[in-house]
Amino acid sequence: MSAPPSSPGPMGWRGLPQNRPPRQRDSDKRQRAQLGHQRRMRAGMVLACITALSLALSYRLVYWQVVRREELLERANRPTLERATAQPRGTIRDRNGYLLATDSVSYKFGVSPNVVSYPEQTAIQVATITGLDASALHEIFLSDAPYTMITDSLPYTVGQQLVQMNDASFVLEPVLNRHYPNGPLAANLLGFVNAERRGLAGVEMYYSDFLNGVEQIEMPDTMPAEEIKLGHRPFTPTRNGLDLILTIDHSVQFMAEQELEQAIRDYQATGGTIIVMDPKTGDILAMTSLPTYDPNNYTTYLDAPEIFQDPAVSQQYEPGSIFKVITVAAALDTGLVSPETPFNDTGSFEVGGRIIRNWDGNGYGTRTVTEILGYSLNTGTAWLNTLLGAERFYRYVAGFGFGQPTGIDLGSEASGSVKRPGDGIWHASDLGTNAFGQGIAVTPIQMITAVASLLNNGQLMQPRVVKAIVNHGHLQERPILVRGNSVSPAIAQTMQLMMADAVEIETKTALVEGWRIGGKTGTAQVPIPGGYHATDTIASFIGFAPADDPVFIVLVKLDRPLGDSQWGSMSAAPTFKRLTQRLLNYYNIAPDQYRLLGASVDGN
Known part of the structure; x- marks a missing residue:
């Protein structure tokens, strides 16, 4: 291996001729100065961005951890509320506006046992509200499972009581169900709706797509009414579907x-x-x-379908x-x-x-x-x-x-x-x-x-x-x-x-x-x-x-x-x-x- 040169040599250390005119040497110096200035400007801009981002993050941390700390703590204790996946179905009313069929809300109720803080106390509270067996609930709440379904049908009022418990381990999903306020009244004529929201008999079947809002009919150019009045019974029309007014008179x-x-x-x-x-x-x-x-x-009549x-x-x-x-x-x-x-x-x-x-x-x-x-x-x-x-x-x-x-x-x-x-x-x-x-x-x-x-x-x-x-x-x-x-x-x-x-x-x-x-x-x-x-x-x-x-x-x-x-x-x-x-x-x-x-x- 040869030793490095002890002197720049005829082309200088950087491979540049050392015998350049003075004016050219001044130009090179200016170029080097400009490059240095640009590097310093870029470094300053990066430093400013990092400083601004750090300040913004610090502000948000202070905002959530200090200003809105109580709200975050409250949210952490709330149950998970899912959204209903089904679209509302139109109502069915008699010729005078009397309600014959509508949608009601029930809840699917599940729990994340590994998040339950007080299994025994929670089991007693839930059993009191729902009527479910406390010992069975306690056993579920003691497990390490990430999620367990408790029941797929809780009445709306019962589900609302569970929501009020503010327990973060609860998962409540609202479910739309078809409800007939008068029970068996006009059942053969009205029909019923299955779990998939399809009408399977009577008016519910014949007008199923209309009630679900799938089949559209031409609308007039007039403004829609906020309220429909039939006789002495006003009601708010369903926006995502069609409401049916029957020829039936509820009293007759x-x-x-x-x-x-x-x-x-x-x-x-x-x-x-x-x-x-x-x-x-x-x-x-x-x-x-x-x-x-x-x-x-x-569903209790499925063994004798001729009754439908x-x-x-x-x-x-x-x-x-x-x-x-x-x-x-x-x-x-x-x-x-x-x-x-x-x-x-x-x-x-x-x-x-x-x-x-x-x-x-x-x-x-x-x-x-x-x-x-x-x-x-x-x-x-x-x-x-x-x-x-x-x-x-x-x-x-x-x-x-x-x-x-x-x-x-x-x-x-x-x-x-x-x-x-x-x-x-x-x-x-x-x-x-x-x-x-x-x-x-x-x-x-x-x-x-x-x-x-x-x-x-x-x-x-x-x-x-x-x-x-x-x-x-x-x-x-x-x-x-x-x-x-x-x-x-x-x-x-x-x-x-x-x-x-x-x-x-x-x-x-x-x-x-x-x-x-x-x-x-x-x-x-x-x-x-x-x-x-x-x-x-x-x-x-x-x-x-x-x-x-x-x-x-x-x-x-x-x-x-x-x-x-x-x-x-x-x-x-x-x-x-x-x-x-x-x-x-x-x-x-x-x-x-x-x-x-x-x-x-x-x-x-």
Whole structure:
């Protein structure tokens, strides 16, 4: 290795020539000075930034540790409160604003045992508030687990008490649940909502996406209302979804359910249905069936899922003599007969090779068409059908809406069953038996909708259960729809009078003192493989009031009542009477002698 040079040499120590001119040496000095100055400036700026950051951090430390020390200590003792993950679901209310379905809040309650400061004392406090076992809680609180779920369902008020304990080991998560304030009231119609917030029956299913705010409808340009008022009940609309206003009247629904419960108890029926409808609009004022369930506790019924169906729209049955109203109306509308046309009843009548007899086996002699309806003569209605013929009769059956859904806004609606010539199962004798409601299957909603058309100038309405939608603060009425015409307005008015006469002839058990009413009974045998059950029947009555200007129409259907109650006149008709008396009072409809007198005075 060579030794370093002892002198700079000809190029100098830095490889620069030492013999440069003086002016160039001055320039190099200035450059070196500038570089040194820049280095010092950068170092100063870095030092200033570090100093400023240190001061800011010191200020924040003093702020949190001194100024807001107490607040931090309080937060440290608070339980962890999670946010609800589900979106609110719209409310359901009756036509007067009465709340039928809404959301409620419960809590999931968990704990971090390794953070519990006083396990024994905390266990006693929590047990006192929640009703849970103190020893089991104590055992959980003693563990070293980072987290343990205690329960997934605590009532809102109980959860709030746990929040007030300010225990940092608690984890409380609010959960939105569907709540039905009236329990089983209108359960078959309302349906229920599962844990995934999906409606699985009734209105909750049919309008599920609307209520969840998933399916949008066009909103008007007007400002949304902060408050919606229906009757005397104002409410704040749901902002993230749609609120439903039903056609149901809570009070009418309550009365219908009471009367159905009493009827099933008194007449030992296995079940039943009552529908109350406004015949002019198709609005369902009440719809109830038994057996039923409590939608707040739907999970307890999962072993018998058939209970979630609504028999009013999904259960098919043979209507029996109520169907004679349809046959008589069709015969009158064609002009083949009038209410006074005579028929000689010998007690039997043959159609398609089958002998048809009256319910009691007797002959009633010469009777008018009005009396055929009044005395409920199987022979007379079979005779009317032979005059009509199959083609015309089944055309009228379809015109009244049978064999097809009504279009009511409820899920799982059945179509009914109507045999027709040429379908391979119809027989010529069916023309005779179908005349009085045997061998034809209908649903309760089809039956009441068809008869209601005769109280509405022949207009067949589409029944509905939703009257209006509150769309993000905008009240939007749903349309009243006419499906078609069953008969002419003149024949409809004639049938209205004939049904009032029929009740006075046949069914005095349905009469309401002070008011004239109209209607028709039905007693239908229950079909079984190979024929009909020897004793089981479906007892029914359909009626309306007042007879001259109906405000409501009621269908009462009782399944398999026992003893003499198997006849519609002995069970369904008295049930109609009790309910109608209450409805006339509820709607403040004066007795005929005062109401009609007032109308005549006003007319003069």
